[in-house]
Amino acid sequence: MPRVSVEVDGVEYDDDVEPRLLLAHYxxxxxxxxxxxxxxxxxxxxxxxxxxxxxxxxxxxxxVSVKSCSVLAVQADGKSVTTIEGLSDGQExxxxxxxxxxxxxxxxxxxxxxxxxxxxxxxRENPNPSEEEVREGLEGNLCRCTGYQNIVRAVRRAAGDMRxxxxxxxxx
Amino acid sequence: xxxxxxxxSARRRTEDARLITGRTNWTDNIQLPGLLHVAFLxxxxxxxxxxxxxxxxxxxxxxxxxxxxxxxxxxxxxxLPCAWPVTEDMVLPDHPPVAVNEVRYVGExxxxxxARDRYAAADALEAIDIDYEPLPAVTDMEEAIKEGADLxxxxxxxxTSYEWxxxxxxxxxxxxxxxxxxxxxxVQQRLIPTAMEPRAVVCSAVGDDYTLWSSTQIPHILRLMLxxxxxxxxxxxxxxxxxxxxxxxxxxxxYGEEVVCLLxxxxxxxxxxxxxxxSEGNMAxxxxxxxxxxxxxxxxxxxxxxGLKVDLLADMGAYLMLVTPGxxxxxxxxxxxxYKMDAYSFxxxxxxxxxxxxxxxxxxxxxxxxxxxxxxxxxxxxxLSLDPLEVRRRNWITHDEFPYDTVSGLTYxxxxxxxxxxxxxxxFEYDKLRAxxxxxxxxxxxxxxxxxxxxxxxxCGLAPSRVLGSLSYGxxxxxxxxxxxxxxxxxxxxxxxxxxxxxxxxxxxxxxxDRLGVPFEDVRVLHGDTSISPRGMDxxxxxxxxxGGVALYNACEKVIDKARRMAxxxxxADEQDIEFAGGSFSxxxxxxxxxxxxxxxxxxFGAHDLPEGFEPSLDSDATHDPDNFSFPHGTHLCAAxxxxxxxxxxxxxxxAVDDVGSVVNPLIVEGQVHGGLAQGIAQALYEEAVYDAxxxxxxxxxxxxxxxxxxxxxTFTTDRTETPATTNPLxxxxxxxxxxxxxxPAVVNAIVDALRPYGVTDVPMPCTPERxxxxxxxxxxxxxxxxxxxxGLGSAGGEA
Numbered sequence: 001m002p003r004v005s006v007e008v009d010g011v012e013y014d015d016d017v018e019p020r021l022l023l024a025h026y027x028x029x030x031x032x033x034x035x036x037x038x039x040x041x042x043x044x045x046x047x048x049x050x051x052x053x054x055x056x057x058x059x060x061x062x063x064v065s066v067k068s069c070s071v072l073a074v075q076a077d078g079k080s081v082t083t084i085e086g087l088s089d090g091q092e093x094x095x096x097x098x099x100x101x102x103x104x105x106x107x108x109x110x111x112x113x114x115x116x117x118x119x120x121x122x123x124r125e126n127p128n129p130s131e132e133e134v135r136e137g138l139e140g141n142l143c144r145c146t147g148y149q150n151i152v153r154a155v156r157r158a159a160g161d162m163r164x165x166x167x168x169x170x171x172x
Numbered sequence: 173x174x175x176x177x178x179x180x181s182a183r184r185r186t187e188d189a190r191l192i193t194g195r196t197n198w199t200d201n202i203q204l205p206g207l208l209h210v211a212f213l214x215x216x217x218x219x220x221x222x223x224x225x226x227x228x229x230x231x232x233x234x235x236x237x238x239x240x241x242x243x244x245x246x247x248x249x250x251x252l253p254c255a256w257p258v259t260e261d262m263v264l265p266d267h268p269p270v271a272v273n274e275v276r277y278v279g280e281x282x283x284x285x286x287a288r289d290r291y292a293a294a295d296a297l298e299a300i301d302i303d304y305e306p307l308p309a310v311t312d313m314e315e316a317i318k319e320g321a322d323l324x325x326x327x328x329x330x331x332t333s334y335e336w337x338x339x340x341x342x343x344x345x346x347x348x349x350x351x352x353x354x355x356x357x358x359v360q361q362r363l364i365p366t367a368m369e370p371r372a373v374v375c376s377a378v379g380d381d382y383t384l385w386s387s388t389q390i391p392h393i394l395r396l397m398l399x400x401x402x403x404x405x406x407x408x409x410x411x412x413x414x415x416x417x418x419x420x421x422x423x424x425x426x427y428g429e430e431v432v433c434l435l436x437x438x439x440x441x442x443x444x445x446x447x448x449x450x451s452e453g454n455m456a457x458x459x460x461x462x463x464x465x466x467x468x469x470x471x472x473x474x475x476x477x478x479g480l481k482v483d484l485l486a487d488m489g490a491y492l493m494l495v496t497p498g499x500x501x502x503x504x505x506x507x508x509x510x511y512k513m514d515a516y517s518f519x520x521x522x523x524x525x526x527x528x529x530x531x532x533x534x535x536x537x538x539x540x541x542x543x544x545x546x547x548x549x550x551x552x553x554x555x556l557s558l559d560p561l562e563v564r565r566r567n568w569i570t571h572d573e574f575p576y577d578t579v580s581g582l583t584y585x586x587x588x589x590x591x592x593x594x595x596x597x598x599x600f601e602y603d604k605l606r607a608x609x610x611x612x613x614x615x616x617x618x619x620x621x622x623x624x625x626x627x628x629x630x631x632c633g634l635a636p637s638r639v640l641g642s643l644s645y646g647x648x649x650x651x652x653x654x655x656x657x658x659x660x661x662x663x664x665x666x667x668x669x670x671x672x673x674x675x676x677x678x679x680x681x682x683x684x685x686d687r688l689g690v691p692f693e694d695v696r697v698l699h700g701d702t703s704i705s706p707r708g709m710d711x712x713x714x715x716x717x718x719x720g721g722v723a724l725y726n727a728c729e730k731v732i733d734k735a736r737r738m739a740x741x742x743x744x745a746d747e748q749d750i751e752f753a754g755g756s757f758s759x760x761x762x763x764x765x766x767x768x769x770x771x772x773x774x775x776x777f778g779a780h781d782l783p784e785g786f787e788p789s790l791d792s793d794a795t796h797d798p799d800n801f802s803f804p805h806g807t808h809l810c811a812a813x814x815x816x817x818x819x820x821x822x823x824x825x826x827x828a829v830d831d832v833g834s835v836v837n838p839l840i841v842e843g844q845v846h847g848g849l850a851q852g853i854a855q856a857l858y859e860e861a862v863y864d865a866x867x868x869x870x871x872x873x874x875x876x877x878x879x880x881x882x883x884x885x886x887t888f889t890t891d892r893t894e895t896p897a898t899t900n901p902l903x904x905x906x907x908x909x910x911x912x913x914x915x916x917p918a919v920v921n922a923i924v925d926a927l928r929p930y931g932v933t934d935v936p937m938p939c940t941p942e943r944x945x946x947x948x949x950x951x952x953x954x955x956x957x958x959x960x961x962x963x964g965l966g967s968a969g970g971e972a
Contacts, residue, residue, distance in 0.1 A: 018291070020291070021291075025290070025291075028200075028201075029289070029290075032203075033194075034194075034198070034200075034201035035193070035194020035195065035196070036194065037196075037198060037200070037369065037417070038200075038370075039368050039369070039370065039450065040370075040449075040450035040873070040874045041449040041450050041451055041873070042450065042451070042873040042874055042875050044873070044874035044875055045368065045450070045874055045879075047368060083194060084192075084193065084194035085193065085194040085195075087193075088193055093192070093193070097192040097193065100188070100192050101184055101185070101188045101189075101192055102184060104184070104185065104839045104840070104842070104843050106188060106191055106192065107418075107673035107674070107675070107843055107844075107847060108367070108368065108369065108416070108417045108418040108672055108673030109187070109188075109190075109191030109192070109196060109415070109417065109673065110198070110367075110368035110369040110417030110418060111368050112191050112192055113194050116192065131887070134882070135881075135882040135883045135885075136882075136883050138881070138882045138883075139881040139882060139883045140881075141881070141882075142368065142874070142879050142881055143368065143882075144366055144367060144368050144418050144420070144847070144850075144851075144879065145368075145418055145673050145843075145847045146843060146846055146847050146850075147846035147847045147848075147849055147850035147885060147888065148846075148850070148881075148882040148885055149846050149885075149887055149888055150843060150846065151882065152882060152887075
């Protein structure tokens with residue numbers, strides 16, 4: 001069995017895994033990181049979205065959103081994974097989490113972890129998206145409860161909260 | 173100082189805290205020592221006799237603990253329950269959780285593997301050999317009811333499960349010499365509910381005691397039904413619905429997988445877990461809708477309705493599940509909508525097919541009915557060259573006519589269709605859009621504009637027990653709540669409702685805080701566990717607030733009554749002189765003589781000095797059985813741009829003005845409307861469970877079954893009017909299904925409205941670009957041959 005070394009939400013893990021083990025199952029069944037749910041088996045729904053560093057470890061590399069059901073655990077070897085559980089330091093919510101709460105952007109909450117992670121990645125690429133850009137940017141994440149309207153509001157609210165005041169001054 | 177009222181406040185939800193941080197307790201998250209994983213082998217064919225089963229290869233696979241066939245489980249697995257025998261002679265076939273002799277739909281379980289992990293269980297399925305002798309697929313309801321048709325259940329001699337009829341008034345007179353008769357055939361396609369959380373079950377057995385966790389809407393009903401099916405005594409079985417990721421009716425069910433997991437835990441003495449994959453769920457979660465509607469409407473030349481005839485074929489699928497046969501019957505009371513008419517008939521045949529069983533899906537019978545009548549109202553308007561709103565005005569119940577006894581036998585307690593419509597037309601800028609429509613028609617714009625109207629009501633808050641009894645439903649429609657006043661004055665609310673995304677933990681706390689005058693933060697709401705909440709009827713049919721919320725209100729009143737007596741004792745005053753406001757009991761006229769609920773609670777806890785015969789507890793229970801359904805209503809208006817060259821439909825404006833009575837939390841109400849709209853629009857434009865002629869489901873994945881994404885939906889404009897329900901002290905009506913019920917006809921009416929100049933009178937759902945394009949090409953020739961379908965051609969000029 002291959003051995004993987006992965007950092008998940010700031011903690012190092014070394015494990016022997018089957019080559020076919022999905023990252024989603026590695027996170028949930030092996031590491032107990034059950035905050036990341038699985039909603040489909042064809043990488044359509046996006047519920048399992050996490051951030052994965054493009055290079056080895058998080059520092060100095062970018063983290064991009066991936067659907068953890070379509071990444072093998074071995075592909076995460078040497079990399080850093082951020083899940084919904086690692087977003088907040090336990091004291092303060094991430095601005096995206098706070099915005100989802102404020103805007104009532106969730107009901108059952110099953111899509112929420114993936115939606116939040118995908119939205120964070122969307123803002124990395126486009127810090128000030130229009131409504132249309134948010135809708136297009138989140139097309140890979142399905143929600144059955146909200147009709148998306150409040151999700152769109154939340155993402156745009158978080159975008160405002162996350163831009164620095166100086167930046168805000170320039171754009172307004 | 174009085175706090176702002178909790179009821180009516182847009183409280184952010186309490187439950188969000190765990191949902192946005194990944195601390196949620198989904199069923200698949202549950203780990204137990206020695207947990208085994210379960211996987212089901214499912215039939216790959218729609219109809220066949222099982223002639224051979226060989227599981228020996230699977231038993232030898234590494235990590236496999238046990239393999240069972242239907243025959244292995246036959247002595248214990250029983251038959252899955254149907255709790256709604258709609259007629260005395262309804263044909264009710266046996267429904268073993270794992271098929272024994274015959275399979276009748278693709279996805280029906282045929283064997284079950286138990287292994288040490290989910291990968292090993294899935295691997296072992298491939299080592300099972302089943303021999304199938306093919307039998308004819310039965311996929312077309314209109315063929316299935318003919319004499320000599322191939323049968324789904326050969327021993328029953330028919331594919332018709334039941335015929336259910338309701339008649340009122342003199343239909344012959346209504347149709348005789350009627351100036352206008354409109355006849356239409358509409359198809360309600362099958363839908364797959366697609367809650368985002370796939371189903372999951374965990375079961376553990378310790379001695380004679382069982383605990384079953386399930387992603388279910390109905391822990392209480394499930395407990396009783398599992399006890400009935402398996403013979404495990406009800407008091408030995410605890411059912412827990414932990415956090416549940418949506419339901420939409422699909423988890424209002426007693427599934428074979430739940431029964432089997434219970435039996436496996438019992439047989440193996442080890443805890444088991446089963447979690448379905450999405451592709452598995454698309455085949456095996458019950459489907460919704462599935463109707464062929466034949467409708468005839470007679471009207472006077474001024475557009476007043478004389479009578480309506482409804483003739484339905486309702487697709488049951490292969491078996492009758494928990495409330496399968498009753499779902500289309502709920503529509504019997506809704507085809508008349510908000511309109512006055514003297515004659516009405518409803519006939520429904522439940523038809524077996526070799527497809528996944530159907531059952532409740534958001535709206536359950538009422539969306540189908542509302543679609544039928546709201547489409548017909550537009551056809552009537554077109555026939556008479558009237559504005560669709562005008563023809564509705566001429567027929568609807570006016571606000572001064574409530575309470576109103578409808579032709580289908582219900583009493584609508586309250587409503588104001590005029591007010592909702594006025595508000596909607598203003599927000600929509602109706603006249604302006606009509607002018608734009610006329611302009612585009614005049615210009616021959618390849619992108620035509622259509623305006624769709626839906627003025628709907630629905631019956632929800634299921635339901636008065638006596639009404640359910642008269643419909644042969646197997647249970648009552650009450651709901652239970654209890655309020656525990658802790659010694660410190662903090663409050664625990666226990667509800668029999670079982671939330672799965674609706675926000676009960678917030679809204680129920682608002683009700684209790686408001687009634688008891690305690691801070692919102694001092695209330696905690698508990699639900700979804702039969703040991704914590706022993707009595708309940710669970711969550712479906714937009715019933716939680718209108719029934720369960722009222723039970724909570726009543727329980728709070730009982731707490732106040734008890735506390736008032738204790739407060740009088742403490743204040744040495746007469747009970748009649750004690751006033752309660754803002755969480756404090758005071759002597760009338762002497763406000764400085766007061767005791768807070770907390771002080772009273774502590775005194776009761778101490779129990780040192782109680783009034784004569786006073787039981788030392790303020791805790792109170794209430795079980796509320798409503799007198800009537802609740803009847804939310806509203807006016808929805810949709811503007812759709814329809815590209816006549818590509819068939820592409822773009823929803824430009826959607827205005828929903830809903831009247832759901834008094835509102836506990838406007839934020840939650842708006843969210844329910846948004847989500848409901850998305851699902852109703854999805855039926856109109858995107859979703860369909862497609863079967864081929866051999867009975868194979870071809871939409872088993874989310875790549876094929878098109879749940880809309882953010883990019884597929886418009887921004888909605890929502891608003892409310894507020895006509896309180898007169899049948900409960902909170903004045904509330906249900907809201908969970910309203911958006912879904914209203915929106916489907918609004919969208920299709922808009923598309924058809926856009927295409928009337930092309931002779932189009934219908935586009936079958938989902939209105940995909942291909943179907944819209946076909947309708948534009950073939951509309952005139954194909955449709956004008958239908959009886960009574962001449963309206964589309966003649967009405968084009970009268971629309972503007």
